[in-house]
Amino acid sequence: MAKDDFLNALGTMLGPKGLTRDADALAPWLTDWRGRYHGAALAMAMPSTTEEVAATVRLCAEHRVPIVPQGGNTSMVGGAVPDATGSALILSLRRTNRVRRLDPDAGAAVVEAGVILSDLHDAARARGVRFPLSLGAKGSATIGGLCSTNAGGTQVLRFGTMRSLVLGLEAILPDGSVLDSLAPLKKDNRGPDLKQLLIGAEGTLGVITAATLQLVPEPEETATAWIGMDSPQSALALLRRLERAGFAVESFESVPADSLRLVLRHIPGTRPPLDSAPPWNALVEVTGARGLRDQVEAALADALDQGLASDGVLAGNQAQAAAFWRIRDSISEAERASGPAVQHDISVPVSAMPDFMLSAAAEVERAFPGTSASAFGHLGDGNVHFHVRAPAGADPGRWLGEQGKAVSAFVYDHVVAVGGSISAEHGIGQMKLDTFARLTDPARLNALRALKAAFDPLGIMNPGKLVPSLASDATAP
């Protein structure tokens, strides 16, 4: 059988550690971590070098075997789960996990795809520098997956997404050739930047095997503050003021009063950061040289004087800063505990975000009586998590089934109307494929399809993800 020929050749090439068909070994990698998507696979390849990855891709191309690249399998949109046919090979990059080089002076590290984010954090810290991107899944998410999904996190405001932190890239193209663009060139005008094609392509145009990543110095001092204010407009004005004053603002997260209330109710051990209960809050983190905390304190006093803030407290120590962050990081969990909600990861231009947060929430609540909508998160990036909670007393499963799609369609239509994106952080994967097809202008969809056809004419790279098929159903939200 052709399939056996393929698997035998692959097994010979990769050795016993490099290939498995064992059902127990495969099981954790056939489902996403939230348990929403389930698939099947021919086998799982676990090459440990770039050459082995290239040879695997070549063999797949030869045998027309679909490839599902996988890192930590932490996708929020089913981007790393194979389809149910069982015809695909899972290509796990987890064994390509060396930090090839880490140069604190040059501010760069060459890191293989399978390196786990928190391991890179540790390796950098041990050399007195840091990799300035972090997110909840840091203990599982890998560099290859973070690049392929253009991950963001809580420091995008200052350092950008992966797209700006990737100085160089090594990838296997769908024909098995190696695109070596690892040299960190700040200026290189040999045509368009090809590595940008692979970043955010969710494994549909090739397999990332290594990246040269930017490292930055550890800050001398960090100031973390919880600030109360009357509106998201005031929050954005405060952010602009801090930036203009020259502060290196790394995080600026907005938290509405109702989200804070849910956290305090459902998450054990949390306490209100302020004595007052302002309508809006901002969790702000600033880094700088020694003496920073005094400067931030003075800036906050100014903001209070001028009415941009109504209340505020600077964390007195790391434990208090961690307590502030725990509130922010527990909002989704608290909302889940309080009842069903439809969640959206969306972005609009930063300057349009404060108005959007208020008007979109009001309009959703008007269109779907009894719901309550709220937006929280990365205000400074123009990216919030927009959640719509079911009416009190509604049956969770039934409400989601009956109203979920309509609510999402309503929200996404509003996002697109102000030039926003239906996926700010999480990507398209399989979850948002139909919405993407419905709400994307034809020129953009055609360009993406042309790109896919040009790089992957056989259609073997992570099929069914990101790129809507021409026949794609346009009825979903």
Place this chain on the structure above:
Amino acid sequence: MAKDDFLNALGTMLGPKGLTRDADALAPWLTDWRGRYHGAALAMAMPSTTEEVAATVRLCAEHRVPIVPQGGNTSMVGGAVPDATGSALILSLRRTNRVRRLDPDAGAAVVEAGVILSDLHDAARARGVRFPLSLGAKGSATIGGLCSTNAGGTQVLRFGTMRSLVLGLEAILPDGSVLDSLAPLKKDNRGPDLKQLLIGAEGTLGVITAATLQLVPEPEETATAWIGMDSPQSALALLRRLERAGFAVESFESVPADSLRLVLRHIPGTRPPLDSAPPWNALVEVTGARGLRDQVEAALADALDQGLASDGVLAGNQAQAAAFWRIRDSISEAERASGPAVQHDISVPVSAMPDFMLSAAAEVERAFPGTSASAFGHLGDGNVHFHVRAPAGADPGRWLGEQGKAVSAFVYDHVVAVGGSISAEHGIGQMKLDTFARLTDPARLNALRALKAAFDPLGIMNPGKLVPSLASDATAP
């Protein structure tokens, strides 16, 4: 005749101001500004709106008429000059020249392709902000051309090239469809960043019609210093120290003693900035809040104490700062005045640059006895202008003819050996096409060709530029 049909249709569409076949009107646009490339054209279209550009491209696609997009025609590599056949239409973007919106609070401007760089500088300054990219051709270069060639300049160190300053883009794809990606989204994970494909593509994948560009606040204070040191290694160490101390270093240009000597000899009115004559110099510009000059003065004193610098002076006023910049900006002119030289615009990883500057110069001088080689420019970007001057007394034309190609091939081979780029700033155009083909790995060339075939299957977009044909001659330097 088909050609007449095309021109009649185009003329009707664009009106008398929008199309010319007049030889005198066409002449300046058929030759590059250095007079190295000459071409011919069917006519020059001058649409004034995005819709007119789109209609022009559609008509060209229908009639298979090649398009040469043109802004200020300031290419250094013949990128905007049509070929000699006269079959192409020059598509001038110079009449699409509105600043559609300029929002100082949001730090963004939506600018049409034909806006001249210095006009954008003025418009921003009038609103209390600045567009932080500048270069010698600012009085002619247009936003569309700057995007299409991913222009750099003297502030890349802090703000990056156009690639990082473009927040949004509007472009006409080769089928005439409009890719509208103008909304400035800081986070958008709907697949790879398509606008990055157009940036640096030199008009081979589409025509840029407008861009949303980042604006930054005007600095309160600027400090400009001329610093002497013993080596490029010391220069880079000094730069790293300034950056670590938190200074916003916008420019860090290195000037070797021999380049300075040529300027002082050939450029009237220039004076040595220092009393000493150190082997290397750095022109450094730092911006910041009031009090910056005192801080920079203290940092320079430290650098002198610790041997990173041997001498240094902080400009006392704008005139003195301008005099320092005049030296830097006159190096090419001074070299031309002193005799023939082969020039190279190259980049290597920043950390490799100091060694490269010394070793590559020494090796060229050894391989081509009598020549003198020197590198100057954007040290902090890993990008220098590497010039090889003819032996004293050599006949200029003859030496260039006999040795020019061999010298360039030698230099480019060294650049590629350390992972560098044969074009840091100027692009490929028609000038570097053969070198690009010779020195680029097949995976990268194939990817570029696949991209070209996918987006421009008819091959009408700026043919003969950037993308080496499969039959391209691999003998040139």
